[in-house]
Amino acid sequence: MKNRFGVPFGAASxxxxxxxxxxxxxxxxxxxxxxxxxxxxxxxLTINTNISGEGQRKLMAQFIxxxxxxxxIKVQQNAMDHEGYKTAIRNFLVAxxxxxCLWFSGDRMRAFVNRGLFDDMSDLWAKEGWADKVGALxxxxxxxxxQYGVPTGASFWGIWARKDYLDKYAGGKAPATWDELxxxxxxxxxxxxxxxxxxxxDLWPSAAWFDYLNLRINGYDFHMQLMAGEASYEDPKLDAVxxxxxxxxxxxxxxxxxxxxxxxxxxxxxxQGKAGMYLMGQFLTRNIPAADLDKYTYLQFPVIDAAxxxxxxxxxxxxxxxxxxxxxxxxxxxxxxxxxxxxxxLWVEPEGNIPTRSDVPxxxxxxxxxxxxxxxxxxxxxxxYYDRDTDPDMAQIGMNxxxxxxxxxxxxxxxxxxxxxxxxxxxxxx
Amino acid sequence: MTDVLxxxxxxxxxxxxxxxxxxxxxxxxxxLAPGLILFLLIIVIPTLQSFRLSLYEWDGIGPxxxxxxxxxxxxxxxxxxxxxxxNNVIWLVLFLIxxxxxxxxxxxxxxxxxxxxxxxxxxxxxxxLAPVTVGVVYSWFxxxxxxxxxxxxxxxxxxxxxxxxxxxxxxxxxxxxxLWPQVAFCMVLFLAGLNNLDEDVLGAGRVDGxxxxxxxxxxxxxxxxxxxxxxxxxxxxxxxxSFDLIAIMTQGGPYGSSSVLAYQMYEQAIFSYRMGYxxxxxxxxxxxxxxxxxxxxxxxxxxxARRER
Numbered sequence: 028m029k030n031r032f033g034v035p036f037g038a039a040s041x042x043x044x045x046x047x048x049x050x051x052x053x054x055x056x057x058x059x060x061x062x063x064x065x066x067x068x069x070x071x072l073t074i075n076t077n078i079s080g081e082g083q084r085k086l087m088a089q090f091i092x093x094x095x096x097x098x099x100i101k102v103q104q105n106a107m108d109h110e111g112y113k114t115a116i117r118n119f120l121v122a123x124x125x126x127x128c129l130w131f132s133g134d135r136m137r138a139f140v141n142r143g144l145f146d147d148m149s150d151l152w153a154k155e156g157w158a159d160k161v162g163a164l165x166x167x168x169x170x171x172x173x174q175y176g177v178p179t180g181a182s183f184w185g186i187w188a189r190k191d192y193l194d195k196y197a198g199g200k201a202p203a204t205w206d207e208l209x210x211x212x213x214x215x216x217x218x219x220x221x222x223x224x225x226x227x228x229d230l231w232p233s234a235a236w237f238d239y240l241n242l243r244i245n246g247y248d249f250h251m252q253l254m255a256g257e258a259s260y261e262d263p264k265l266d267a268v269x270x271x272x273x274x275x276x277x278x279x280x281x282x283x284x285x286x287x288x289x290x291x292x293x294x295x296x297x298x299q300g301k302a303g304m305y306l307m308g309q310f311l312t313r314n315i316p317a318a319d320l321d322k323y324t325y326l327q328f329p330v331i332d333a334a335x336x337x338x339x340x341x342x343x344x345x346x347x348x349x350x351x352x353x354x355x356x357x358x359x360x361x362x363x364x365x366x367x368x369x370x371x372x373l374w375v376e377p378e379g380n381i382p383t384r385s386d387v388p389x390x391x392x393x394x395x396x397x398x399x400x401x402x403x404x405x406x407x408x409x410x411x412y413y414d415r416d417t418d419p420d421m422a423q424i425g426m427n428x429x430x431x432x433x434x435x436x437x438x439x440x441x442x443x444x445x446x447x448x449x450x451x452x453x454x455x456x457x
Numbered sequence: 458m459t460d461v462l463x464x465x466x467x468x469x470x471x472x473x474x475x476x477x478x479x480x481x482x483x484x485x486x487x488x489l490a491p492g493l494i495l496f497l498l499i500i501v502i503p504t505l506q507s508f509r510l511s512l513y514e515w516d517g518i519g520p521x522x523x524x525x526x527x528x529x530x531x532x533x534x535x536x537x538x539x540x541x542x543x544n545n546v547i548w549l550v551l552f553l554i555x556x557x558x559x560x561x562x563x564x565x566x567x568x569x570x571x572x573x574x575x576x577x578x579x580x581x582x583x584x585x586l587a588p589v590t591v592g593v594v595y596s597w598f599x600x601x602x603x604x605x606x607x608x609x610x611x612x613x614x615x616x617x618x619x620x621x622x623x624x625x626x627x628x629x630x631x632x633x634x635x636l637w638p639q640v641a642f643c644m645v646l647f648l649a650g651l652n653n654l655d656e657d658v659l660g661a662g663r664v665d666g667x668x669x670x671x672x673x674x675x676x677x678x679x680x681x682x683x684x685x686x687x688x689x690x691x692x693x694x695x696x697x698x699s700f701d702l703i704a705i706m707t708q709g710g711p712y713g714s715s716s717v718l719a720y721q722m723y724e725q726a727i728f729s730y731r732m733g734y735x736x737x738x739x740x741x742x743x744x745x746x747x748x749x750x751x752x753x754x755x756x757x758x759x760x761x762a763r764r765e766r
Contacts, residue, residue, distance in 0.1 A: 114727050117517045142519060228621075228710055284601045284619035286711035295603065420729035431712035434622065 073125040077112035082377020124351035126358040132167035132345040133411035146348040176347035180380030184340040186326040192303040221282040224302035226293030233429035234413035243331040247338040247408040254416040256454030260446035336407035424449040511736035528737035552696035556688040559643020583638040592705030595634035624714035643688040650684030
């Protein structure tokens with residue numbers, strides 16, 4: 028377990044890489060069962076990638092090398108910066124489409140599917156029988172019953188908590204309901220500790236609170252209606268969401284001056300014990316020194332209304348074939364090659380993602396991964412995160428509003444009105 | 458263009474040839490052409506395209522919808538636009554500290570004092586740093602929990618203000634960071650000016666008994682006019698296009714209160730995919746800048762005309 032989270036830390040990272048390289052040689056023989064390898068290909072397969080982690084970057088290079096060795100097809104990878112990619116993809120999908128590209132499933136994918144920019148891959152899904160392997164996450168790449176990509180890995184969200192405070196203030200018992208969470212936090216506040224670390228300079232961390240409160244109070248269906256622009260931001264149903272949120276703000280549950288910190292800047296509050304918990308994705312664990320990771324635990328976001336089925340946030344990354352790709356056959360060949368269980372197991376490892384296929388072998392025992400899979404299985408439905416589920420313009424305005432609300436709860440009505448105005452403009456409602 | 462090619466290909470052998478008859482104006486045209494073509498392609502045409510785009514609603518990939526002046530009507534009613542404009546004015550006014558501060562520093566480090574070279578290079582240092590570095594350093598400095606400012610305040614038993622979290626202070630905090638390299642830049646400009654002072658004029662002043670402040674005000678400063686003018690213009694334009702520090706230090710936050718027109722434009726185009734709206738902001742920013750640029754150009758042209766006389 029030390030290794031798996033040691034990726035950013037010097038010596039351990041080298042070991043991880045060596046190990047995955049060794050494992051890679053082992054799986055290379057498994058291949059995709061394609062026979063086209065015999066004759067040399069002059070065509071070059073192009074792949075545009077937005078990988079930010081070093082571990083996955085190395086894996087992609089390794090997979091490409093194996094693919095070329097096995098099939099004789101040359102591969103050109105255009106590795107781009109993760110943030111810049113979000114803008115670049117809108118240009119390259121139209122002007123100069125690659126054969127394969129990485130992207131995010133959910134609304135972000137749907138936006139391109141609706142414009143006819145992603146290729147229908149249902150044929151490949153049927154041929155490979157992936158629907159049985161991928162299960163519930165198939166919906167994340169499905170539009171009108173057709174699959175437009177493959178989900179490559181899921182992040183999972185929840186509350187990361189210091190075990191020492193949990194023992195001290197909650198008798199070691201994980202708070203399962205809202206009242207238990209508030210009681211637990213109250214005790215921390217009384218001792219001068221902020222229950223939750225958060226950095227809202229990045230805007231998006233505040234959206235996790237909105238998403239979870241709405242999912243727990245109004246449920247998945249209403250949340251998705253809101254994300255699709257079908258419900259109003261001034262809907263009385265949201266009053267309870269903002270009430271609960273404000274309760275935490277008024278009780279000083281969040282670290283002071285959180286707008287000064289980006290999400291990583293707020294991590295030291297948790298590490299130094301100035302804060303006891305952090306609502307964040309599993310990638311938070313990569314910012315905790317590997318040796319200290321055992322001092323933290325995962326808490327599921329507590330139940331607020333027992334009648335509402337639990338839904339969780341599972342942002343899913345995915346791989347697609349642009350409609351304008353020149354070598355769609357090669358792209359399918361590469362995706363089949365990539366989407367083998369053994370390769371996927373290696374692929375999700377560096378980021379601590381949950382594999383999207385049920386038949387992915389467990390490379391090593393890890394409580395985090397098991398936890399993630401357990402949540403994925405128990406969740407009735409999965410949202411993808413605010414800025415992936417709703418329109419990008421709406422997301423920007425919405426997250427700005429959440430930040431304002433968290434810094435100044437008095438602005439609540441003004442924020443709701445602004446969001447509603449934006450929704451009407453963006454979704455052309457009157 | 459073909460005429461031009463043919464003209465330059467034929468040597469001026471025959472009297473009364475095309476080249477000879479026209480070279481009076483052909484030579485400057487040919488020499489200016491590369492620069493003008495580049496200027497047209499990279500500056501003028503995109504600017505015009507941007508004006509045109511500001512009349513459409515466009516998300517970057519789909520079809521463009523004509524909205525006329527709709528983007529502008531929305532913009533002028535947008536509270537965020539007013540905040541950004543207000544912040545631009547704050548930047549502009551506070552940035553005028555830079556030429557004054559630069560002049561004072563330049564006079565200071567121009568003295569012949571032991572160790573002044575070291576001081577000079579220290580003042581010069583922020584100019585070497587990338588703006589990103591300046592932004593990061595200042596964000597750490599302002600950090601209300603772990604930052605140096607918080608530590609200093611703690612020594613006196615006070616709580617440091619969270620500058621980057623306070624909607625009223627945040628812009629001033631960023632301008633302070635931006636002034637650091639800008640003052641150094643102005644200092645360098647003035648130092649260059651001070652090196653070119655006319656010794657004869659200084660001597661004449663000394664003979665007339667000028668020293669101290671009158672010497673500076675009546676003899677030195679008039680000779681620094683060119684440097685002052687450049688320092689002022691560069692500072693004004695620098696204030697108006699301020700963007701990098703805002704992106705790094707606050708991302709326009711908290712909730713848009715430190716945004717300026719340039720950042721708002723970027724946010725609308727890159728995060729919200731509203732190209733038309735962003736183009737409308739760009740057009741307004743262009744209008745504001747044009748006022749200063751026209752002023753600058755008219756001054757330069759007048760100065761050149763004077764020199765020719």
